[in-house]
Amino acid sequence: MKIYLFKNEDEMANRSAKLFYEEYLKNSNSFKVMLSGGSTPINMYKIIISEYKDKINWENVLIFFGDERFISENSSNNNYKNTYENFLKHIPIPKSNIFKIRTDIPIEKSIIDYENKIITKTKNYKFNLIYLGIGNDGHTASLFPDELKKKGFIIYTEKEHGNPPLKRISVNFDLIEKADKIIFMSNYKKKEKVLNQIIENFETVKNKYPTTSLKNQNIYYLIAKDGY
């Protein structure tokens, strides 16, 4: 596990976009990547579009999502919609290489549908690269501290979370653990409590939060801390 601090969001975005490209080069025949939702990755997407778009054979890139807010794809709260608007519609990736989490069918059916897509396109749920965010309560993807009992590779939450409160679908720890590389990206602002603990003494918060509970050896925390 490595922690990298950046002076600002742009520097963090540059590094995370470079990592995207580096991992693509290692797996350029079939690059399986899982993206996080929320606003943090948007700057990274801009850099991938401007710096790397033309260096990547998008036919060989498969895009999945770590979690989804269970709301219509037309809503600005939908992770796929945001990723499509800020990233996917700007790159020449075939539509058939994008695997979204459906919100137009019942939630129990959607997790089965999503898991089937993953089973079909990966070897035993293994991704080359998984991007994750960090919530101010230490959640990651949609694995929330107060409901971690569900087993399986894909789960949905019992409660509604966030603003607006919505049920969520998420990949679970067992799937994330299998990835070749995991990148957490987070902005210090509004997440001081959990990020301070991660930065200052990771060992003391190991296993305390969903975001610090992974055992995978190839985890990068990229944290933008103004003026650091």
Ligand SMILES: O=C1O[C@H](COP(=O)(O)O)[C@@H](O)[C@H](O)[C@H]1O
């Ligand atoms: O709700 C969510 O939030 C987290 C963090 O989002 P951010 O806006 O702070 O970047 C995100 O990682 C997750 O995918 C999303 O569903």
